[in-house]
Amino acid sequence: MAKATFVVPELTQYTEVPAVTPGAMAHSLPFVAKPEFQGALGFPGELVDDWQAKAIDKMGDLLGKYRSLRVYMDACVKCGACTDKCHYFLGTGDPKNMPVGRQDLMRKVYRRYFTLAGRFFPTLVGAEDFTKEVLDDWYSYFHQCSQCRRCSVFCPYGIDTAEISMAAREIMDSIGVGQKYCNEIIAKVYKIGNNLGLPGPALVDTLEGLEEDVFDDTGVKVRFPIDEEGAEILLVTPSADFFAEPHVDGLIGYAKVFHEAGVSWTMSSHASEAANFGMFIGSYENMRRVSQRIREAAIKLKVKRIVFGECGHAWRVAYSFLNTLAGPWDFLDPRYPVPQHICEFTHDLIQRGKLTFDKSENVDKVLTYHDSCNVARASRMGDVPGGQFDIPRDIIRAVCNHFYDMDEDTIRDRTFCCGGGGGLLTDDLMELRVKGAKPRLDALNNVMQEKGVTHMAAICAICKTQFSKVLPYYGMEMDQIISLHQLVGDAIVLTPGPDDDAEDDDRDDADDPNEE
Amino acid sequence: MAFLTNFYVFLFYFAALVLVTGLVFKIAQYTMTPAPLKIPTTPAPTTTRGVVLRMTREVVLFESLFRGNKWTWIFGWMFHFGLLLVTLRHLRYFMEPVWFPIQLVQPFGIYGGMAMIVGLGGLWARRFLVDRVRYISSPSDHLILALLVLIGCTGLLMKFVFHTDVVEIKAFFLGLYTYEIQPLPADPLLLLHLFLVALLMIVFPYSKLLHAPGLFFSPTRNQADNPREVRHIAPWAKQLEQK
Ligand code: HEM
Ligand code: SF4
Ligand code: SF4
Numbered sequence: 001m002a003k004a005t006f007v008v009p010e011l012t013q014y015t016e017v018p019a020v021t022p023g024a025m026a027h028s029l030p031f032v033a034k035p036e037f038q039g040a041l042g043f044p045g046e047l048v049d050d051w052q053a054k055a056i057d058k059m060g061d062l063l064g065k066y067r068s069l070r071v072y073m074d075a076c077v078k079c080g081a082c083t084d085k086c087h088y089f090l091g092t093g094d095p096k097n098m099p100v101g102r103q104d105l106m107r108k109v110y111r112r113y114f115t116l117a118g119r120f121f122p123t124l125v126g127a128e129d130f131t132k133e134v135l136d137d138w139y140s141y142f143h144q145c146s147q148c149r150r151c152s153v154f155c156p157y158g159i160d161t162a163e164i165s166m167a168a169r170e171i172m173d174s175i176g177v178g179q180k181y182c183n184e185i186i187a188k189v190y191k192i193g194n195n196l197g198l199p200g201p202a203l204v205d206t207l208e209g210l211e212e213d214v215f216d217d218t219g220v221k222v223r224f225p226i227d228e229e230g231a232e233i234l235l236v237t238p239s240a241d242f243f244a245e246p247h248v249d250g251l252i253g254y255a256k257v258f259h260e261a262g263v264s265w266t267m268s269s270h271a272s273e274a275a276n277f278g279m280f281i282g283s284y285e286n287m288r289r290v291s292q293r294i295r296e297a298a299i300k301l302k303v304k305r306i307v308f309g310e311c312g313h314a315w316r317v318a319y320s321f322l323n324t325l326a327g328p329w330d331f332l333d334p335r336y337p338v339p340q341h342i343c344e345f346t347h348d349l350i351q352r353g354k355l356t357f358d359k360s361e362n363v364d365k366v367l368t369y370h371d372s373c374n375v376a377r378a379s380r381m382g383d384v385p386g387g388q389f390d391i392p393r394d395i396i397r398a399v400c401n402h403f404y405d406m407d408e409d410t411i412r413d414r415t416f417c418c419g420g421g422g423g424l425l426t427d428d429l430m431e432l433r434v435k436g437a438k439p440r441l442d443a444l445n446n447v448m449q450e451k452g453v454t455h456m457a458a459i460c461a462i463c464k465t466q467f468s469k470v471l472p473y474y475g476m477e478m479d480q481i482i483s484l485h486q487l488v489g490d491a492i493v494l495t496p497g498p499d500d501d502a503e504d505d506d507r508d509d510a511d512d513p514n515e516e
Numbered sequence: 517m518a519f520l521t522n523f524y525v526f527l528f529y530f531a532a533l534v535l536v537t538g539l540v541f542k543i544a545q546y547t548m549t550p551a552p553l554k555i556p557t558t559p560a561p562t563t564t565r566g567v568v569l570r571m572t573r574e575v576v577l578f579e580s581l582f583r584g585n586k587w588t589w590i591f592g593w594m595f596h597f598g599l600l601l602v603t604l605r606h607l608r609y610f611m612e613p614v615w616f617p618i619q620l621v622q623p624f625g626i627y628g629g630m631a632m633i634v635g636l637g638g639l640w641a642r643r644f645l646v647d648r649v650r651y652i653s654s655p656s657d658h659l660i661l662a663l664l665v666l667i668g669c670t671g672l673l674m675k676f677v678f679h680t681d682v683v684e685i686k687a688f689f690l691g692l693y694t695y696e697i698q699p700l701p702a703d704p705l706l707l708l709h710l711f712l713v714a715l716l717m718i719v720f721p722y723s724k725l726l727h728a729p730g731l732f733f734s735p736t737r738n739q740a741d742n743p744r745e746v747r748h749i750a751p752w753a754k755q756l757e758q759k
Contacts, residue, residue, distance in 0.1 A: 017648075019647060020647045020648055020651050022651075063549070064549060065549070065550065065552065065750075065752055066549070066550075066551070066552065067546060067549040067550060067551040067733060067735055068551060068555060068734075068735050068736070070545065070546065070549045071546055071730045071733045071734055071735075072734075074542075074724070074726040074727075074730055075724070075726055075727040075730030075731065075734070076724060076727070077657075077724045077727050078649070078652045078653055078654075078657050078724070079581065079585075079588050079592065079639075080585065080588060080642065080646065080648055080649035080652060081580075081581050081584030081585040081588055082584065083648035083649065083652065084648065085584070095648065095651045095652075098648060098651075098652070100652050101651065101652060104652065115722065116722050117656070117722050117723060121656075123655070124654070124655050124656050124659070125654060125655075125656045125723075126654035126655075126656070149557060149736075152557045152736050153557055153580065153583065153584075154580055154581070154583055154584030154585070155580060155581075155584070156574065156578055156580050156581040156584070156592075156727075156731070157727055157730055157731045157734050157737070158557055158574075158580065158731075158734045158735075158736035158737040159734070159736075160555065160557065160736050163555070284552060284553075284753065284756075285756065288753075288756060319743060319744065320553065320554045320555070320743045321553055321554065321743070323743055323744060323746075323747045323748070324552070324553060324554065324743065324747065324748050324749050324753070327747050328747050337744045337745075338744060339744075376558070377557055377558055378555070378557075378558060379558060380558055380559065380560075380741055384562075385558065385559035385560060385561065385562060385741060386559040388558065388559070389559075413557070413558065413559060414583075
C-alpha cells in the first residue's frame with residue numbers, strides 16, 4: 001500500500017466544489033529536463049540569458065500560428081462556467097487550477113505585451129510583466145493541466161485550456177525550461193523507437209514469450225508478429241502494452257482478435273510506440289517527427305491498413321492529427337479509414353458476427369467503463385459523432401454480463417480525467433496525480449457501493465498506469481483497472497489453426513496451467 | 517449648446533471609427549491566423565451544415581454555458597436577449613421610414629431593457645458572491661458591467677421618468693449620415709446615456725467584448741470533425757514538408 005507524504009482526500013458521494021485556497025499547490029513542480037535531452041528535441045539546454053524577450057517573441061510567433069491561442073487570449077469574459085470543471089481544482093482547491101485561473105497566467109502576460117489596454121492600464125485589466133515569479137508560476141501550473149479539455153466542453157466559446165498549456169510549454173521549452181518526463185521520453189523515441197526505450201531484440205523476445213504464454217493458456221497458436229513485410233495491417237500500440245500490467249492483457253486481446261479475423265498483421269520495431277508526447281509539449285515539429293516514424297514503418301512494411309491500440313492521447317494524435325502530420329495516406333487501402341482504432345476493428349467484427357464469445361469467462365467481474373479524455377473529447381470512432389462512447393460500451397456488453405455506467409455527469413464528454421494525462425504521469429507529481437483522481441474515483445466508488453462494480457475498463461495506457469498507481473491511495477485495489485481488450489481476449493473463443501493440431505498432445509494440461 | 521452638439525458629433529464619428537476599424541482589424545487577424553490542427557471538442561458535427569447548426573445553438577441559446585452553469589446561463593441569456601431587443605428597438609433612431617419589424621419590436625424593447633438590467637444584476641452579484649468568480653474578476657470586469665448597467669438605467673429613466681425629445685434625437689443621428697448637424701436636446705440624462713454608449717463602442721474592440729466575434733472563430737466550435745476524410749494542413753505547416 002502506497003504511503004503518502006500529503007493528505008489523501010476523502011472520497012465523497014458527490015464531488016463537492018472546494019473553497020478557493022490560493023497557493024494550495026504552488027509547491028508542485030516536475031523535475032526539469034537535463035540539457036542533453038533538451039538538445040535532442042531542438043531546445044536550448046537551460047534558461048537562456050535574455051529569456052524574457054525570447055519568450056515574448058515566441059508568444060508572438062505562436063499567436064500568429066495558432067488561431068486557437070489568438071482567439072482564446074481575447075475571448076474569455078470571466079463568466080466562471082469553467083471554474084468548477086477541472087479535476088485538479090476539485091481535488092486541490094487551488095484557484096490557479098481553475099481553467100480560467102490557469103489561462104490567466106498566460107493572459108496577463110499577453111495583455112501586457114500584446115494589447116493596448118494592458119500596455120496603458122495594466123492594473124485595470126490584470127496585465128503583468130513577464131517576471132521570473134510569473135515564469136515559475138507557469139512552470140508549476142502549466143504542469144498541473146492534463147490537457148483533458150473538460151473545461152472546453154462548458155466554456156461558452158469553447159476555450160480550451162489544453163491549447164494554452166501546450167503553448168506555454170512550447171514557450172518554456174524555447175527558452176530552455178523543459179520538463180524532464182516528457183522531453184526525456186521524446187528523446188528516447190528518437191533514439192530507440194519507443195517511450196520505454198525497449199530495443200528491437202527485446203521486443204522480439206517479449207513477443208515470443210507472449211506467443212508461448214497464449215499457447216500454454218489456450219492451446220491455440222496466436223501469433224504476435226513484428227517487422228513482417230507485406231502484412232495487411234500495421235498495429236501501432238503504446239509500448240506499455242508490451243509488458244506492463246494490465247496493458248499486456250490488452251495486447252493479447254488484440255492478437256486474439258486479429259487471429260479470429262484471419263488477417264495478417266504486424267507490429268514495427270521502428271514505430272513501436274503509439275504515444276506521441278510531442279502533443280503534450282505543444283511542439284508541432286516534435287509531434288510531426290514522432291508521427292513520421294509511423295509513415296516510414298507503413299511504407300517499409302508495405303502494409304495496407306493502420307490500426308492503433310488502446311491509448312487515449314495517441315488516438316487523438318492518430319485520429320485527429322495523423323493525416324495532417326504524416327499524410328496523405330493514398331498508398332493505403334482506401335476502403336478503410338486511416339487510421340482505425342482497435343475498438344473499431346473489433347466492433348466491426350462483432351457486428352458482422354465473426355467473433356464468438358464465452359461471456360462466462362468474465363462472470364467474476366462487474367464492469368464500469370472510464371471514458372478517456374482524449375478519446376471522448378478530442379476524437380471519434382465509427383461513422384457518427386459519439387461513436388467513441390458507444391463502440392467501447394457495445395464491446396464490453398458483448399463480452400460481459402454485468403456492466404454499469406458511472407454517474408452521467410462524469411462520463412462521455414463530461415468524463416473526468418484519470419489525473420495522470422498530459423505528460424504528468426511521473427512520480428515527481430504524485431500528490432497532484434492522487435488529488436486530481438478524486439472526482440473520477442468518487443464516481444467509481446459510488447458504482448462500487450451501489451452496483452457492486454468490481455472492475456473499471458479503460459482504453460488508455462496512461463489511464464491504466466495512473467489508476468494502478470493511485471487506486472491504492474484510496475483503499476482500492478490496483479488490479480481493479482483493466483484493459484478493455486483483456487475482457488475481449490478472455491471471452492473470445494479461439495479457432496485452432498492448422499499448426500495447432502500437430503501440437504495437440506500437450507493441449508489438455510495446457511488448458512489450465514494452474515491444475516497440476 | 518452648439519459646442520455640446522459639436523462635441524457629440526465628433527464623439528460619435530470617432531466612436532464609430534474606432535469600433536469599425538478595431539473590429540475589422542481583429543476579424544482580419546482572426547481570419548488570417550491559421551488553425552493548424554483539427555481540434556473540435558467532440559462529439560462534433562461531421563459536416564459544415566452541422567457546424568452551422570452547432571454555432572447557431574451556441575450563439576442563440578448559449579448551449580455550452582447551459583451545460584456549464586445554470587445561474588450564469590439564466591442571467592447571461594436574459595442580459596443578452598434583452599440587449600438584442602433594446603438594440604433592435606433603438607434602430608428606429610437610425611432609419612426613416614422605420615421598417616415594419618422594427619415597429620413591431622418597439623414594446624418588447626422596453627421589456628428587453630428591464631431584462632437586461634436584471635440579468636446584469638445577477639451576473640454582477642455572482643462576481644461578489646461566488647468565491648471562484650470573485651477570484652477571477654479584475655477591475656475591468658466590474659467596470660464593463662457598471663457601464664452597461666448605467667447605460668440601461670439612464671435609458672429606462674428617460675423612458676419612464678425624465679422624458680426627452682426623441683424626434684430631435686432622431687434628427688441628430690440621421691443628420692450624421694450626411695454631415696448635416698442637427699441640435700441635440702441638452703438633457704443631462706440623455707447626454708450621459710449617449711456618452712456611455714460611445715464609450716462602449718470605443719472599448720469594444722479592445723476588451724473582452726471581443727467574445728462576440730471570437731466565438732465564430734473558435735476552432736473547438738467551428739471545425740467539422742472529419743480529419744480522416746479530409747487532409748487539413750496550414751500553410752506554415754506545409755512548409756515543413758518541403759524540408
Ligand atoms: C454574438 C453575440 C454575442 C454572444 C454569442 C455573446 C455571448 C456571451 C456569453 C455566452 C457570455 C457569458 C455569460 C454571461 O456572463 O452573460 C457573455 C458575457 C458577456 N457579454 Fe456577450 N455575447 C454577444 C454579444 C455581446 C455584446 C454585443 C455585448 C455588449 C455590448 C456583450 C457583453 C457581454 C458582457 C459585458 C459579458 C460579461 C458579463 C459578466 O460580467 O458576467 N456581449 N456573452
Ligand atoms: S484541460 Fe483539463 S486539466 Fe487542463 S485546465 Fe482544462 S479541465 Fe483542467
Ligand atoms: S468558461 Fe470560458 S469564458 Fe467563462 S471564464 Fe472559463 S474560459 Fe472564460
